[in-house]
Every structure is written in C-alpha cells, then in structure tokens.
Amino acid sequence: MITAGKGRLVALAAVAVGATVALAGCASGDPLDSGSDGGDATSETIVVGSQDYYSNEIIAEIYAQALEENGYTVDRQFRIGQREVYIPEIESGAIDVFPEYTGNLLQYYVPDTTATTSDDVYAELSTSLPDGLRVLEQSPATDQDSYNVTRTFSDDNGVTSLADLKDVSTPITLGGNSELETRPYGPEGLQSVYGVEVAFTPIEDSGGPLTLKALVDDQVQMVNIYSADPNIAANDLVTLEDPEGLFLASNVVPVVSDKVNDEIAEIIDTVSAALTAEELVALNALSVNEQQSAEQIATDWLAEQSLF
Amino acid sequence: MNLFLDAFAWLADPANWTGPGSIPQRIAEHLWVSALVLVIASAIALPLGALVGHTGRGREPAVMVSGGLRALPTLGVLTLFGIWIGIGLAAPVIALVILAIPPLLAGAYAGFESVDRRTIDAARAMGMRELQVVGKVELPLGMPIVVGGIRSATLQIIATATLAAYIADEGLGRFIFAGLKTRDYGEMLGGSILVILLALVIDGCFALTQRVVVPAGVRATRTAELRSGPTRSRTIVGRPNTEGNQE
Missing domain, CATH: 3.40.190.120 (Osmoprotection protein (prox); domain 2)
Known part of the structure; x- marks a missing residue:
C-alpha cells in the first residue's frame, strides 16, 4: 500500500527540488552575464548600470540618453539587484556609470561613519572610495x-x-x-x-x-x-523633520569608472545639476502614477530641460 | 566555506540564544505559525479529500484545483492578502494555507482511493454502514498515504513559513531577511540552517508516524503480490470505481 504513495511523494519531492534549484538559479543568476562583454568593447561604448529600483533606473536612463545625444554609444545594464553585486562590476570596469546615493554608498564603505550632512557625506565619500572608482558632482536631488x-x-x-x-x-x-x-x-x-x-x-x-x-x-x-x-x-x-541629523543625507551621485573622461563627466554633471529634489519626485510620480517607462520619462525630461 | 564558519559562529554565539528575538523564541514562533497553518489547511483539505476519495466523485475538479493552487507563488499571494487585510500574521497564514492544501488534498483522496475495492465490498457485505466503511476500513488502510500528504505539506509549510517575517515580527525568516539586508550572511545562513534542521526533524517524526499508522493486519500480510497488485496501480491511473463496486 505504500509503494505507490511513496512514488508519488518521491515525484513530488523531485519536482519540488527541481523547482528549488531552478529558482535558486534565478536568484543567484548574474544579471550581467548576458552582456558583460560590453565592458570590453571599444572605448566609445559607455556602460551605464542601474539598481533594481525604478527611480534609479530613470536616472540611469537619463544619463544614457544624455550621453547618446552627445554622440556616445551606450550599453545599458539596468536593474542589477544589490550593491554588493554591482559595486565589484564597477570596480572591475565592466560598468562605467552608475547612479548612486551618497549616504547609502558611504555607509557601504564606512559602516560606522558619523557624517550626516550632505556636504560632509559627500566629502567623506570622495576620499573613501577604492582605487578605480570615483564620484562626480552630487546632484541636489536626494533620495534618503x-x-x-x-x-x-x-x-x-x-x-x-x-x-x-x-x-x-x-x-x-x-x-x-x-x-x-x-x-x-x-x-x-x-x-x-x-x-x-x-x-x-x-x-x-x-x-x-x-x-x-x-x-x-x-x-x-x-x-x-x-x-x-x-x-x-x-x-x-x-x-518628519530631522533637526539633529539622525539620517545620513543621501544625494543622487554618479559613481564612475576610470574610463569616464572629463568630457563625459561634464555631460553627466550637467544632468546632475539640473536634477533637483522636486524634479526627482515628479519623475518618480510619472513612473508610479502614470506607469510611464523609464525611457519615455527620460526622453521627455531631457527635451523639456534642453540641456544639450 | 567562510560563510559556513560565520553561520556556525552565529549559531554558537550565546547572545543569540537569549533575550527578545532570540533563536529559541523564533523557533517557537516558527513552529506555532506552521502548526496553525497545518491545522487550518487540514480542516479544509482532509475532509474534502476523504469525500472525493470515498465517493470517487469530484476527482477531476479536485485535481485541477490542487494543481492550480500549486502554481500560485506564495509571496505574491502573501502580498495580495497583505494589501487587502494589512500586516500581521493573517496574510502569511492564508498564503501558507493555500500552499498546504494541494498536498493534503492529494494525500487524502489518493489514500482513500488506494483501498482495495474488494476490501470495501467485503466490508459492505458484512453490513457496515457508509460511515463505518469510511472510519473502519478506508481511513485505517489509506492512512499511510494520508499521513504522507500531511508530511509533504508540513515540510513545505516549515520551509515557506520564513515568509511570515515579510510582514510580521515572527519566525526564523526574521534572521534571513535581516541578515540579507545588513550583509550579515552568517546570520542569514544560520537562520537558513535552523529552518532546514527544523524541517528535517519534523519530517523525521512524520516518517516514523507513517510507519506506525500502517495497520497491523496490513503489515502482517504485506507481500510483494499485494503491494504490486493490480488494484493499486489502477487507482494511481485514477479510475477506481469502474471495478466491482456498482452500487
């Protein structure tokens, strides 16, 4: 009476295990696998990455389109999950430009930092980054x-x-x-x-x-x-206001690799300067409330700002 | 390897074994949530499965429903109910009940179906009423498979109850989520190891139960002929009522 029941259970277990393995494969899959060759391409191709966070993707898309408008070829590596996954990719030069947040990034490198104001955080971050990595000018936009x-x-x-x-x-x-x-x-x-x-x-x-x-x-x-x-x-x-500076200020800031020269830096700095806190909330609202794609939002915003 | 050392260091740290949010407290919560889910899911699925297995009616819908439920991603269900009824234990419990119903239902109807039709005919011929047939013949004989369903459901519940921590301050999932987000992978892996151990221990208990619930008479006469007999394989194919059971 048991054999068939066991067979069923074994089959069930096999399916469960198979599914687990498949899912585990998804979870640990490196999103860069599909296109990590991008980093090795010609020096004109700039690889722009983004977190798996819609607002971050919008900013990355704006960088990408701004670079394209100025004649660069852009390889987009968007929606990469955790910081511990993509930071090594930037360090290795597989990604050239990545929108980040000053406070969170500083905390990644200096977990016990005491800086909280925007300028202090930016100053400490600039000196805390490992070789091969630097930040451009921070944007007035915050997301903290x-x-x-x-x-x-x-x-x-x-x-x-x-x-x-x-x-x-x-x-x-x-x-x-x-x-x-x-x-x-x-x-x-x-x-x-x-x-x-x-x-x-x-x-x-x-x-x-x-x-x-x-x-x-x-x-x-x-x-x-x-x-x-x-x-x-x-x-x-x-x-709620935070008069004592409990939270780390966290401004939007591009992290870039060595491949980013002054000309590229200037393009991205122009974007950063134009992106205010209110603009960022408005851009996010377009995504959340109107379900617009990051691409659409970035195109419209760049056209409206006419930065280039 | 380092990660495993971290995990064992985390498990061995006495500070993690006392105070609020300690390992024993989380294990107790995990077991409590799992038991609650198992009781609710059993109350729904077992009688239903018994009915389907006993009458042979509604087998197709039961298979379809349990198959369909299996395809639902538990985290999605959890989020959906969380948005509807708010945070706390209710949403994860509902999501886990939905996860547990298919194996319970399948175990119950397969168990009742697996009983040799000739045995049931014999029971009727002796003058047993329907309820007696169910309680004295089908249930004891089908019990190993029914318990098998409960066992499989329990394993899934314990492994998935980590999701309770998604919207409630409950269970071993707290270690996994917190460890992942703070990059304390020792804690994350330590929490996972606890879940695995818990699942294995409980599964071992069920393996024993499954042995114990085989009726003495069946065990005594269990022969190769009986085990691979034609009635059994036919029930697996799924048409048990076509043979010798016209009422």
Whole structure:
C-alpha cells in the first residue's frame, strides 16, 4: 500500500527540488552575464548600470540618453539587484556609470561613519572610495530614508519633527524593512538622539504598498519611506523633520569608472545639476502614477530641460 | 566555506540564544505559525479529500484545483492578502494555507482511493454502514498515504513559513531577511540552517508516524503480490470505481 504513495511523494519531492534549484538559479543568476562583454568593447561604448529600483533606473536612463545625444554609444545594464553585486562590476570596469546615493554608498564603505550632512557625506565619500572608482558632482536631488506619519497623526499630536515625538503619549510602532531595526537611525538612534521610544515591526517591501497600508490602517504609526517617493504626497503623509541629523543625507551621485573622461563627466554633471529634489519626485510620480517607462520619462525630461 | 564558519559562529554565539528575538523564541514562533497553518489547511483539505476519495466523485475538479493552487507563488499571494487585510500574521497564514492544501488534498483522496475495492465490498457485505466503511476500513488502510500528504505539506509549510517575517515580527525568516539586508550572511545562513534542521526533524517524526499508522493486519500480510497488485496501480491511473463496486 505504500509503494505507490511513496512514488508519488518521491515525484513530488523531485519536482519540488527541481523547482528549488531552478529558482535558486534565478536568484543567484548574474544579471550581467548576458552582456558583460560590453565592458570590453571599444572605448566609445559607455556602460551605464542601474539598481533594481525604478527611480534609479530613470536616472540611469537619463544619463544614457544624455550621453547618446552627445554622440556616445551606450550599453545599458539596468536593474542589477544589490550593491554588493554591482559595486565589484564597477570596480572591475565592466560598468562605467552608475547612479548612486551618497549616504547609502558611504555607509557601504564606512559602516560606522558619523557624517550626516550632505556636504560632509559627500566629502567623506570622495576620499573613501577604492582605487578605480570615483564620484562626480552630487546632484541636489536626494533620495534618503525618512520617517513619515499620517496627516491625522501629525495634527492630533502636533508632530512635525522627530523632536516632537517624545511628547506623544500613545505608543508608537515604527514600520520598515527588517534591517532598519539594527541601523544607526533605527529605534536605537531615535532613543539616543531624540529620546523617543518606539516598537518595531518589519514590513519587507521597502516602503511599498504594504507599508503604506499598515500606516494608513494605524497598525504602525511611523514608517520609513524614501524621501523621493511620490506616495508620500499621494497619501498626504507628513515627513518628519530631522533637526539633529539622525539620517545620513543621501544625494543622487554618479559613481564612475576610470574610463569616464572629463568630457563625459561634464555631460553627466550637467544632468546632475539640473536634477533637483522636486524634479526627482515628479519623475518618480510619472513612473508610479502614470506607469510611464523609464525611457519615455527620460526622453521627455531631457527635451523639456534642453540641456544639450 | 567562510560563510559556513560565520553561520556556525552565529549559531554558537550565546547572545543569540537569549533575550527578545532570540533563536529559541523564533523557533517557537516558527513552529506555532506552521502548526496553525497545518491545522487550518487540514480542516479544509482532509475532509474534502476523504469525500472525493470515498465517493470517487469530484476527482477531476479536485485535481485541477490542487494543481492550480500549486502554481500560485506564495509571496505574491502573501502580498495580495497583505494589501487587502494589512500586516500581521493573517496574510502569511492564508498564503501558507493555500500552499498546504494541494498536498493534503492529494494525500487524502489518493489514500482513500488506494483501498482495495474488494476490501470495501467485503466490508459492505458484512453490513457496515457508509460511515463505518469510511472510519473502519478506508481511513485505517489509506492512512499511510494520508499521513504522507500531511508530511509533504508540513515540510513545505516549515520551509515557506520564513515568509511570515515579510510582514510580521515572527519566525526564523526574521534572521534571513535581516541578515540579507545588513550583509550579515552568517546570520542569514544560520537562520537558513535552523529552518532546514527544523524541517528535517519534523519530517523525521512524520516518517516514523507513517510507519506506525500502517495497520497491523496490513503489515502482517504485506507481500510483494499485494503491494504490486493490480488494484493499486489502477487507482494511481485514477479510475477506481469502474471495478466491482456498482452500487
């Protein structure tokens, strides 16, 4: 009575294992495999990369199109996942231009940095990068961690800044990705810098719809959302001010390889200068609210700015 | 190799074994979530599977539904329900129940179907009522396969319950997510090893149970002839009711 049942289970197990292996293959697949030859091509081909984050892809697409307008051939290597995957690719010269964020990148190289203001972070970052890697001018646009509450919570408790939180009588639960719990600006930082005690709930979608839903439903009272996220405005959230500099400032900054000469640097610096914080939120909104492609958004923006 | 050393160092660190968010607490949460899911999914799938296996009706829809459910990506279901009902345990539990139903259902109807039709006819001839046939003949004889379904479901639940940590402060998945995002791969791998060990230990328990639930009579008479007998292979093909069971 057992044999066939076991056979079925074995078959089931085989399918499960097969699927696991296949999925594991996907997860660890190197997105650069398909086109990593790009880096070895002629020196006129500039390889532009981006994170697997829509806003980052828009910025990368803007760099790419700006370079193309100026006669360069661009090889796009977009939507590469984690920093630990793509940084080695930039270091090795397989990628030439990559939009990054000053604070997060500094934290990658100097985990215990004490710099928090925009200029300090940029200055320290410039000297902390390994050989073969440098940053161009930082853009005024920022996309950094920020704590947000609902308009109702803000009004009811008279809270507009993190410093106001210690006077709130009701318990506060902070929601965000699980790593937030151990980050210097997480619950511990709130306690030591602002004297605020918060509980923590992990919501693993980086300030996405689940996080917003939890905040709006009052399951958590404060959430970490990137400051350039158009959902902050769309949901009428209040971003709490950070007078003591709990968060690392994180401006958009291009990381480039040695292949990027002064002429290319100048093109990208022009783009960076034109990209303000408000512009970046507006560009993100086009993607989130109107489902426009990064390509479309970049083309329209460059045409509107007429930088070149 | 270094990663494994990191993982074992993380596992061996006494600081990880006490206080809030410690390893024992996460294991307990993981088991609690898994048990909850198993109970709910069993309550839905086992009676349904028994009904299908006993009557032979509704087999096609049952196969189709369980096959279809299997194709659903659990993380997608979790996110969908999370957006609908909010964060916390509810959404992951629903997603895991959906994951667990197909193997339970398949185990239940395959178990009930696998019973030799001649045995059932004999039971009827002795004057047993339907419920007696189900409870005294089909259930005990089909039990090893039913337990096999529960075993397979449990393994999947324990392995996938790590997703509970996606939107709730629960379970061993917390170590995996936190370790991944903070590049503490020792923690991530250590958490994964705990999940694997947990799954293996529980699976071992079920393997024993599966042995124990074979009725004594069946074990005594289990011969090569009986095991590869024609009734069994026919039930696997899936048309058990065509033979000698006209009611």
